[in-house]
Amino acid sequence: MRLGLILLLPALLAGQLIPAGQPVPKGANPPVVFIDGYQSGCTSDSSFASNFGAADKLLQNAGLVTLYFDNCTVTGNPDIETVGAAFGSFLAKLKYADGTPVTQVDVVGHSMGGLILRCYLSGKQPGTPATFLPPASVPIRRAVFLGTPHFGSVAAAVLGSDKQTAAMAPGSQFLFDLNTWNQGGDDLRGISALAVAGSGGTGIESGLSGFDDGIVALTSSSLSFFQPGTTRVVPYCHTANSLLSIFGVCKSGVPVLNILSTDPNNMVGQILVSFLTGTNAWKSVGDSAETNPRLSTTAGLQVQLRDQTDLPLPLISGSIDTTPVIKLTANAANIVYAESVPATTSLNVQLTPLSGTVQATTATLAAGTVTVAVVKPGPVISPKGVIPAAGPAPFPYDVAPGAYVSVYGTNLAPATQAASVPYPTQLGGVQVLVDGSPAQIVFVSAGQINFVYPSTSAGLTKLSVKNAAGQNSVNVRVAPAVPSLFLLDAAGTSAAVNASTGIVVGPNSPVHEGDFVSIYLTGLGSTTAKSGLDYANVQPTLTVGGKQVAVSYAGRTPGLAGLDQVNFQVPSGVTGAAVPVVVTSAGRSSSTAFLNVR
Numbered sequence: 001m002r003l004g005l006i007l008l009l010p011a012l013l014a015g016q017l018i019p020a021g022q023p024v025p026k027g028a029n030p031p032v033v034f035i036d037g038y039q040s041g042c043t044s045d046s047s048f049a050s051n052f053g054a055a056d057k058l059l060q061n062a063g064l065v066t067l068y069f070d071n072c073t074v075t076g077n078p079d080i081e082t083v084g085a086a087f088g089s090f091l092a093k094l095k096y097a098d099g100t101p102v103t104q105v106d107v108v109g110h111s112m113g114g115l116i117l118r119c120y121l122s123g124k125q126p127g128t129p130a131t132f133l134p135p136a137s138v139p140i141r142r143a144v145f146l147g148t149p150h151f152g153s154v155a156a157a158v159l160g161s162d163k164q165t166a167a168m169a170p171g172s173q174f175l176f177d178l179n180t181w182n183q184g185g186d187d188l189r190g191i192s193a194l195a196v197a198g199s200g201g202t203g204i205e206s207g208l209s210g211f212d213d214g215i216v217a218l219t220s221s222s223l224s225f226f227q228p229g230t231t232r233v234v235p236y237c238h239t240a241n242s243l244l245s246i247f248g249v250c251k252s253g254v255p256v257l258n259i260l261s262t263d264p265n266n267m268v269g270q271i272l273v274s275f276l277t278g279t280n281a282w283k284s285v286g287d288s289a290e291t292n293p294r295l296s297t298t299a300g301l302q303v304q305l306r307d308q309t310d311l312p313l314p315l316i317s318g319s320i321d322t323t324p325v326i327k328l329t330a331n332a333a334n335i336v337y338a339e340s341v342p343a344t345t346s347l348n349v350q351l352t353p354l355s356g357t358v359q360a361t362t363a364t365l366a367a368g369t370v371t372v373a374v375v376k377p378g379p380v381i382s383p384k385g386v387i388p389a390a391g392p393a394p395f396p397y398d399v400a401p402g403a404y405v406s407v408y409g410t411n412l413a414p415a416t417q418a419a420s421v422p423y424p425t426q427l428g429g430v431q432v433l434v435d436g437s438p439a440q441i442v443f444v445s446a447g448q449i450n451f452v453y454p455s456t457s458a459g460l461t462k463l464s465v466k467n468a469a470g471q472n473s474v475n476v477r478v479a480p481a482v483p484s485l486f487l488l489d490a491a492g493t494s495a496a497v498n499a500s501t502g503i504v505v506g507p508n509s510p511v512h513e514g515d516f517v518s519i520y521l522t523g524l525g526s527t528t529a530k531s532g533l534d535y536a537n538v539q540p541t542l543t544v545g546g547k548q549v550a551v552s553y554a555g556r557t558p559g560l561a562g563l564d565q566v567n568f569q570v571p572s573g574v575t576g577a578a579v580p581v582v583v584t585s586a587g588r589s590s591s592t593a594f595l596n597v598r
Contacts, residue, residue, distance in 0.1 A: 017048055017056035017066045020073075020090075023097040024065060030104045030141055031065035031094075032276060035087065037111030037147075037239070037258070038168070040160045042072035051110065053259035055272075061262060062273045067094070067105070071116060077162040079126040080112065080174065084119025091120075091139055106142040106276050110258040111215070111238065112164060114148025115178070121189045122181045123460075130177035132460050132475065138189050144272060145195045146257045147213050147238050151175060151220040151300055151370040154339075155205055155249075170220070171302050171329070171337035179225070179302075179372045182460075183397050183474050184383030188226055190396030194275050194282070195223035196268055198236040199292070200254035206339055211294050213238040213257065214249040217339040219300035224289050224369035227395075231289035231368065232282065234267045289368035299343035300370030301328070304335050305351050305359060308378045308470025314354035321348035343367035351375060378470025381409040386463060386476050388484035389450055389562075390495075390522045391591050398479035398588075400523040401455045404562030406448055407432070409472070412465055413444035423452060423561060433464040434476075440561055452562040453478070455526050481525040481538050481585035483564075485593040494581050494593035495520040499567060507577065510596040515570045517595070520557065524564040524585060527555050534558075540585035542566055544595065545574035570597055 018024055024031050036051040048056065048068045056066040074086045094102035109117045118124075123134035149156070152170030159165050167174035179186055198213025198221070206212040213221070215238035223230040236257045237250035260269050267285050274281035289295050301320075305313045318328030318336035328336035328349075336351065343365050351359040365371045374380060385408035387393040388400075399405050417428040425431065425438035432439040432451045443450040449465065458480050464473040486495035488506070496505045499516040503509045511517055519542075527534035534556035542551050553567040566583060578594035 016060055017068065020068070020070075021093075024067065024094055024102055026096050026098075027063055027065050029064055029277060030106050031067050031102060032059055032106045032108060033067045033069055033091070035069045035107065035109040035113030035116050036071055037113050038159055038164055039072050039077075041077065042075065046070050046072040051258060053261055055108075055260040055269075058260050058262050058269050058273065059276070062277055064273075064276060071113065077160070077164050079163050080115050080167050081119045081124045081126045083116050084124065087116055088120045088135065102139070104139050104141050106144075107140055108144045108146065108272065109148060110146040111148060112168060114145035114150070115168070117143060117145075118150075118178060118186065118188070121191070122178065122186065124178055124181065128173060130173075130181070132181050134189070134460060134477065136458065138191065140189075140191050142192045142276060143188070143194070144275060145193065145221070145223065146268065147198055147216050147221050148195065149216045149220050150223070150225065151179065151302065151339075151372075152337075153205065153216045153220060155215045169331065170339065171331045171333060171335035173333040173335070176302060176304065176333065176335055176372060179370075180383070181475055182477050183386050184372070184374075184381065185225065185397070187384075187396040193223060193226060193230055194271070195221060195231045196257060196271055196286075197221035197231055197233050197289075197295075198238055198257050199233050199294075200235050200237040200251050201249055202251055204249045208294060208340055210235075211298070211340060215239070217300070218289075218292070218295045219298060219339055219368070219370050222289050222295060222369050224366065228290065229288060231295075232271055232286040233289065233292045233295060234271075234286040236268065292368075295368045297343055297367060298340050299365035299367055300337070300339045301341055301349075301363070301365060302335055302337040302370055302372045303328070303349065303351065304374050305353055306374055306376040308376065310376065310470070310472055313356075316352045316354055318349065318351045321350065339370075341365065349375075374472075376470070376472065377411075379409060379412045379465045379467055379472045381407055381412075381463070381465060381472050381474050385409055386474065388482060388523050390484040390486040391593070394482050394484060394588070396477075398477050398482050399453050400480065400482040400525045401453060401457075401478055402524075402526060402556070402562065403453045403482065403484075404442070404450065404522040405453045406450050407463070407465060408448055409465070411446060411469060412449050413446055413467060414469075416445040418443045421559065421561070429467050431466045433466060435461050442562070479586065479588065481536075481540070482523040482588055483521055483540060483583040483585050483590040484523045485519065485521045485581070485583060485590045487593055491578075492592065492594050493578075494595050496595060505596055507596055510577075510598040511570050512598055513570050513572050513574070516552075516567065517570060518565045518567050519581060519583075519593075519595075521564050521566065521583060521590065522562055524554060532558075536564070536585070538586045540566060540583050542568055543580075543582050543584075544568070544571055545576070545579045545597075547571050547574060
């Protein structure tokens with residue numbers, strides 16, 4: 001009997017709540033770190049049980065280890081950015097029982113806890129203007145956001161009057177900056193993420209019954225700004241607080257998002273266990289954002305008015321020309337906002353500045369989330385609009401040094417014009433600047449610019465498009481490599497040539513076993529000159545028909561800035577009209593292209 005207990009002990013330990021600073025038992029899945037929400041003054045109980053109930057027991061039954069980052073360990077309700085940095089330090093100190101570091105975790109953040117996680121992922125620093133120092137890599141596999149006010153909550157001012165509640169007000173500068181930190185959006189660094197949004201509110205917060213959880217509107221708690229299919233809506237309230245019942249902001253008797261139990265009927269628990277253990281059961285719990293009756297037809301909007309030099313202008317008010325007219329709320333950050341407006345239809349938006357004439361713009365808003373927009377004269381770079389010029393846009397939103405890149409937007413150039421080699425740093429009166437340095441420009445038009453991203457270190461850079469009408473700047477994250485294959489057609493045919501004949505590979509000119517092939521792409525990253533060629537500093541790998549093949553050369557195509565090539569020999573045993581080809585470098589894989597092999 002004693003031996004049986006000893007053998008059972010590791011399994012029991014693998015599921016319990018591990019106290020801070022204690023070694024973490026290893027399991028089949030990474031440990032799960034919970035982050036609590038806002039704690040006014042941290043004067044009340046901030047224990048795990050008071051914030052998450054029996055979530056540790058729930059995960060224990062699924063064989064998952066539970067850890068807890070109590071944001072009250074960072075005293076004084078400081079900037080959320082400061083707590084985000086402390087969370088990063090917490091992760092860095094985690095060790096397994098054998099003394100090795102914990103290199104991967106899953107995270108569950110309730111309410112403000114989700115914003116703490118997002119600050120860590122983006123490296124957002126306190127202060128204005130906003131600065132970001134994103135960590136080079138993040139040890140997070142999956143994340144679940146429970147009722148997180150990604151775009152704020154009108155109830156924040158009721159909760160307190162400190163830096164944290166001010167940051168969570170709708171349209172705050174903090175949220176505007178966080179939601180636009182990388183190319184006008186936030187890609188959550190590409191981790192696998194899911195939001196659980198509550199619809200158990202009576203509508204006091206949002207003005208629509210069933211459109212909030214008593215504290216946060218569905219458009220604010222949705223993750224549709226990140227990716228489609230990442231939000232589940234359940235009829236739950238935000239949290240267990242007597243004030244929510246007293247003031248009638250939550251429907252009577254509804255459960256809450258954050259207090260979990262081992263009850264198999266608890267919808268949040270079902271979603272949590274399924275998502276964290278890698279099953280698809282969560283997809284059938286509650287509604288998706290795309291099918292929820294209210295969220296699927298509703299959007300939110302936050303707008304900042306800027307001058308031609310990209311500086312914010314003071315705003316008095318804003319409105320949307322519907323029947324009846326929708327008034328946009330203005331705040332001290334000179335941002336106007338609304339949590340619920342019609343989606344997927346063209347809206348006329350009127351912005352009234354403190355001085356000057358009323359500015360008008362049109363917008364068609366995506367359903368199920370909040371659109372964060374900048375209105376200004378001159379060039380405007382589209383959100384998520386800086387992408388490799390080959391293949392589909394990569395995810396997360398990164399580019400590589402030396403890559404051939406496209407930027408999309410409006411009013412980017414007064415006319416269409418193309419350049420020839422050597423590419424100029426000004427074309428048609430347009431400049432593209434990266435951290436102030438001019439880039440080589442290949443092509444300009446009103447809606448698109450193609451250019452070569454300068455060689456720069458990995459990290460966040462500032463990209464500016466400048467012309468006679470003004471300028472616009474966005475942050476762009478540079479990764480060591482972002483391989484993107486050039487395609488010849490919509491079917492995904494790879495841009496490749498037979499290296500012996502120089503003939504483009506296609507249906508009438510296939511390659512055969514043993515042939516040498518050059519496949520063309522961009523995004524292999526920085527290079528080193530050697531023997532007249534520019535070799536990629538990070539050597540990529542290549543698979544053809546699922547087989548890894550030796551790469552004889554990987555680097556820039558001679559004489560063509562921004563264009564890369566990979567040379568290889570067609571392996572044996574691989575044939576077909578559409579043999580899949582994938583290039584991987586620095587942990588990033590290209591989309592699949594196809595090669596004709598006979």
